[in-house]
Amino acid sequence: MSLDQREAPYLDAVLRYRETGYTPFHTPGHKLGKGAPEALRELLGDPFLQADVAMAGGVEDTRESTHLIRLAEDYAAEAWGSDRCWFLVNGSTSGIHALVLTLCGPGDEVIIPRNAHKSMLAGLIFSGAVPVYLEPQVDPLWGIPLTVSAEAAQRALGDHPAAKAIFVTSPTYNGLGSDLAAVAAAAHAAGVPFVTDQAWGPHLRFCPELPVDAMAAGADAAVVSTHKLISGITQTSVLMARAQRINLARLDSMVAMTQSTSPQVLMYASIDAARRQMATRGAELWRGAIEQARWARDELNKLPGIRCLGEEALARRGVSSFDPTRLTISSCDRGHSGYELETVLRDDYRIAVEAADPLNIVLNVTYGDAHADLEKLVAALRDYAGRRAGQAGGSGSAACTGLLARTPAFTRQVLSPREAFFAPSVALPLAACTARVSAEMVTPYPPGIPVLGPGEAVSDEIVAYLQEGARAGLKVHGPEDRTLRTLRVVA
Numbered sequence: 350m351s352l353d354q355r356e357a358p359y360l361d362a363v364l365r366y367r368e369t370g371y372t373p374f375h376t377p378g379h380k381l382g383k384g385a386p387e388a389l390r391e392l393l394g395d396p397f398l399q400a401d402v403a404m405a406g407g408v409e410d411t412r413e414s415t416h417l418i419r420l421a422e423d424y425a426a427e428a429w430g431s432d433r434c435w436f437l438v439n440g441s442t443s444g445i446h447a448l449v450l451t452l453c454g455p456g457d458e459v460i461i462p463r464n465a466h467k468s469m470l471a472g473l474i475f476s477g478a479v480p481v482y483l484e485p486q487v488d489p490l491w492g493i494p495l496t497v498s499a500e501a502a503q504r505a506l507g508d509h510p511a512a513k514a515i516f517v518t519s520p521t522y523n524g525l526g527s528d529l530a531a532v533a534a535a536a537h538a539a540g541v542p543f544v545t546d547q548a549w550g551p552h553l554r555f556c557p558e559l560p561v562d563a564m565a566a567g568a569d570a571a572v573v574s575t576h577k578l579i580s581g582i583t584q585t586s587v588l589m590a591r592a593q594r595i596n597l598a599r600l601d602s603m604v605a606m607t608q609s610t611s612p613q614v615l616m617y618a619s620i621d622a623a624r625r626q627m628a629t630r631g632a633e634l635w636r637g638a639i640e641q642a643r644w645a646r647d648e649l650n651k652l653p654g655i656r657c658l659g660e661e662a663l664a665r666r667g668v669s670s671f672d673p674t675r676l677t678i679s680s681c682d683r684g685h686s687g688y689e690l691e692t693v694l695r696d697d698y699r700i701a702v703e704a705a706d707p708l709n710i711v712l713n714v715t716y717g718d719a720h721a722d723l724e725k726l727v728a729a730l731r732d733y734a735g736r737r738a739g740q741a742g743g744s745g746s747a748a749c750t751g752l753l754a755r756t757p758a759f760t761r762q763v764l765s766p767r768e769a770f771f772a773p774s775v776a777l778p779l780a781a782c783t784a785r786v787s788a789e790m791v792t793p794y795p796p797g798i799p800v801l802g803p804g805e806a807v808s809d810e811i812v813a814y815l816q817e818g819a820r821a822g823l824k825v826h827g828p829e830d831r832t833l834r835t836l837r838v839v840a
C-alpha cells in the first residue's frame with residue numbers, strides 16, 4: 350500500500366463539516382459557538398468554536414462504525430514506518446498506559462529506565478507489573494540523566510529472562526539518544542518486545558540529519574508527542590506498533606480504554622495536518638531548524654559564564670546520538686540557577702523557555718522559529734551575561750551540585766508499585782522512615798531520577814540525602830509533602 354502523503358483526509362473532513370453549516374443537535378452545549386460566553390468566543394474565535402465537535406458530532410460517527418479516523422491513522426502508520434498507528438488525545442501518557450497494559454499483567458517483570466516518565470509508574474500501578482530498573486548515569490557537569498546503554502539493556506535482559514518487555518526513553522528531555530538498534534537487537538535475541546518512549550522525537554523520522562527514529566531502528570512500538578515538537582495541538586500524540594511481537598488487537602482495546610470516548614476532532618485534524626507537513630516537507634523544515642539551533646549554540650558558547658550543551662555529549666557513556674535542536678543552557682558555573690535564567694528571560698526580555706531547574710534551562714527550537722527569534726535569545730543572554738559579570742549568583746546551585754554527586758542508589762522492591770499504592774499508608778516524619786516501605790515516588794530535580802518509588806525500601810542513606818536536600822531547598826516531584834518533613838510509607 351502506498352498512500353499519497355500530500356493528502357490529509359481527516360483535516361479535510363473537519364473543514365468540510367464547518368463549511369457545510371449543520372444545525373447541531375449534538376455535543377458540546379455551546380452549539381458551534383452560538384451559545385458560547387462572549388469571553389470564550391473572544392479567546393477561541395468563531396473558526397475554532399464552529400469546528401469544536403466530538404467525533405460523534407458529524408465529522409464521522411464513532412471510531413467503531415466508520416473508516417475516517419482509521420484512514421488518517423493509516424497515513425500516519427505509513428509515514429512513521431509502522432504496521433498500525435493510533436491518534437491519541439491524552440498525550441504520550443495514555444500511549445504508555447496502553448502499552449504497559451497490553452504487554453504486562455500483575456506480577457510480570459518489565460525492564461524500564463529508572464528515570465522513565467511518570468506515566469510509566471501509573472502504567473505499573475494499573476497493570477500490577479514489577480519494574481526492573483536500568484539506571485542511567487548522571488552527567489556531572491550538567492546534572493542531567495544520560496541515556497540507557499545497550500550493554501545495560503543486554504545485561505538486564507540476561508538477568509531477567511521472564512521480562513515481558515523492555516522500555517527505553519530516547520531521546521531524553523535534553524536530546525540525548527540511546528543506541529536503539531543495539532537495544533532492539535538485544536531485545537529481539539531475547540524474544541522480548543522493545544518499546545521506545547520517543548515523546549521527544551516526533552520529528553526524527555522525517556530528517557536524516559536528526560538521530561535515528563525508533564521504528565527505523567527496529568522498535569516494536571513507540572509513542573511520539575506530536576504536540577511537543579511538531580504541529581499537533583497540545584495533548585496530541587501518536588502511538589505506533591508492529592504486529593510481529595505485539596498483539597495489535599489487544600493494544601487497540603487498551604487504547605480505547607485509556608482515551609476519552611469524546612475525542613475533539615480538532616486534535617485529530619491537527620495530527621493529520623502535522624503528519625502531512627512532516628511527510629511532505631519535514632526534511633527541509635528540520636534542516637532549517639538545525640541550522641538555526643547550531644548558530645544559536647555557537648553564539649551562546651561564546652558568552653562569558655554561559656554554556657550550551659552540544660555534540661560533546663556524544664562522548665558520554667551510553668549516548669549514541671544528539672538532537673541539535675534541543676538547547677540546554679546553563680549559567681551555574683557562576684552560581685546562577687536555571688530558575689534565575691528563566692525569570693530574567695521571561696520578565697526582562699519576554700522570552701518563555703520550555704523548562705528550568707536549579708542548574709539549567711531547556712529550550713525547543715523548531716521550524717516555527719525565525720532567525721530573529723534566535724537572535725533575540727542570544728542578544729538577551731549576552732545582555733544578561735554582561736550585566737551579571739563579576740556578580741555572585743543569587744540562588745546559587747552549589748548545594749545542588751554537591752547533592753547530585755551523592756544521589757543514593759536504588760534499594761530493593763519490597764512490594765510491587767500497585768501493592769504499595771493500594772496498601773494502607775501513613776505519613777511519618779522523614780527521620781522515622783528508615784527500613785519502612787515507601788508508598789510514594791520521590792524524584793529530585795536535578796537530575797530527575799527517582800530516589801524512591803512506591804514499594805521500595807527506605808534506607809538510612811536515602812533519609813540522610815532527603816534531609817540534606819530539604820535543607821538545601823532541593824525541588825522534588827512526587828511526594829504529598831514536598832517540603833519532605835514527612836514521607837508516606839506503607840503502614
Ligand SMILES: Cc1ncc(COP(=O)(O)O)c(C=O)c1O
Pocket residue numbers: 439440441442443466468518522546548549574584585586
Ligand atoms: C519522556 C516523556 N515521555 C512521556 C511524556 C508524556 O507525554 P505527553 O505530555 O504527551 O503525555 C513526557 C512528557 O513530558 C516525556 O517527557
